[in-house]
Amino acid sequence: MSITLDGQELFDNQQLEFEFGSISRDSIERTVAGLDGVVNIDLGRRGRMIKQKGALKAKSIACINQKINDISAFINGDTHTLITSDGENIADLRMDSFKVTKKRTAGGGVAVDYQIVYTQLMV
Numbered sequence: 001m002s003i004t005l006d007g008q009e010l011f012d013n014q015q016l017e018f019e020f021g022s023i024s025r026d027s028i029e030r031t032v033a034g035l036d037g038v039v040n041i042d043l044g045r046r047g048r049m050i051k052q053k054g055a056l057k058a059k060s061i062a063c064i065n066q067k068i069n070d071i072s073a074f075i076n077g078d079t080h081t082l083i084t085s086d087g088e089n090i091a092d093l094r095m096d097s098f099k100v101t102k103k104r105t106a107g108g109g110v111a112v113d114y115q116i117v118y119t120q121l122m123v
Contacts, residue, residue: 004083010071012056013085015113021049050093052082052116059109068112072098079121092122 003011026043058064074080074095082090095118102113 003085005071005074006080008070010067011052011054013054016052016054016085018084019051019053021051023048047092047119047121050090050118050120052118053114055111055113057106057109057111061110064103064110064112068098068100068114071114071116074098082118090120093118093120 002009003013003016005011024046026046028041028043029038030041031038056064056067058067075098077094079092079094082093084090095116097115097117099115100112101115104111
């Protein structure tokens with residue numbers, strides 16, 4: 001099974017790995033006149049960070065650049081759904097960054113290593 005983002009097969013399954021961060025909480029701390037200490041208001045659970053690392057392959061530099069542009073288009077502030085090769089459905093993802101770390105020639109084509117950082121807004 002392939003990996004999809006909003007139903008589009010953008011990623012190769014080569015050297016793909018995910019790193020799931022922990023869910024965070026948020027709070028507000030305020031001082032109040034007449035009280036010793038602070039008042040802490042718990043704002044509840046917040047999102048978590050998810051990192052995706054992998055490699056993309058294509059037959060030419062033009063094709064790899066098109067793949068990079070297609071993935072970069074998801075850095076738009078909208079939420080997206082990622083379905084992993086295991087069938088896990090990860091919803092409410094905002095793509096925060098897409099970084100190409102290394103370009104190289106590979107077996108009659110071009111390959112790039114990349115890292116994507118998502119924030120899962122609702123957990």
